Amino acid sequence: MALTIPHYLTESRLVAALQQQEARAQRVVYERYGSRMLAVCMRYVGNHDDAEEVLIDGFMRVYNRIGQFRGDGSFEGWMRRVMVTESLMYLRKNKAWRQEQPLDTITVEPDYEWADANLQSEDLIRLVAQLPDGYRTVFNLYAIEGYNHAEIAELTGISEGTSKSQLSRARALLQQKVRNMETGYKTASHYGKAANR
Incomplete structure (x- = not known):
């Protein structure tokens, strides 16, 4: 059978x-x-x-x-x-995810045209994964899952104000990381051109 x-x-x-x-x-x-x-x-x-x-x-x-x-x-x-x-x-x-981490002031905005032309979705996923737990959690819930701050507060047990703060800090940190990638890419590109001369 x-x-x-x-x-x-x-x-x-x-x-x-x-x-x-x-x-x-x-x-x-x-x-x-x-x-x-x-x-x-x-x-x-x-x-x-x-x-x-x-x-x-x-x-x-x-x-x-x-x-x-x-x-x-x-x-x-x-x-x-x-x-x-x-x-x-x-x-x-693991309650450590709620702790905010200090973030240096961002003085230079990333070059969004460069980011559109050079960043792949894998790069963005990797950058989001590097965020501190609290920032990453709120960013994912808001930007990817589509929850609003009231819903995030209810899901996570934090206040709406903390949710907004975490999202703002996540965005700022992502901008800083994109700017660092851009600077690294342009520097490597410059040295590559110089070596080929």
């Missing part, structure tokens, strides 16, 4: 199988969405090992609370919100 593996061609079939607690459906969800959800966790947690831990906890929450998915939006979007919540819970356990 041959073992048949079900094909979950539609999202609704996959969700129905998860609601029946089918182990194969859980494996399909992990294989299908794991790398995308890990990227979500990484944006918040910053450390790969910790992000994997958050990812596993997030998938356990997805499997255990699949009954809460009402189908109002996409399953992937619902799962993404679960991963964001799990990441925030992880960060709350």
Whole structure:
């Protein structure tokens, strides 16, 4: 007798199988969405090992609370919100993420034309990942997930004013990092031209 593996061609079939607690459906969800959800966790947690831990906890929450998915939006979007919540819970356990870090005053604005022409999305993701935890968290929630400051305050347990401050500081620090990249790129480019003369 041959073992048949079900094909979950539609999202609704996959969700129905998860609601029946089918182990194969859980494996399909992990294989299908794991790398995308890990990227979500990484944006918040910053450390790969910790992000994997958050990812596993997030998938356990997805499997255990699949009954809460009402189908109002996409399953992937619902799962993404679960991963964001799990990441925030992880960060709350490590309270250091709320501490603000001093930021030097930025005296020169980055050259946005240079940035548009030379920065790739991977560069921007890397720059955001380098932000201190609090800045990175608020920046991700606001700029990527689309939450407003009141929602961020509720999700994270900080005040709206702190959320606004963290976002402002994150933007300033990103501008500084872009400016540093630009300066480094132009300096390397100048030395490269000089060496070719």
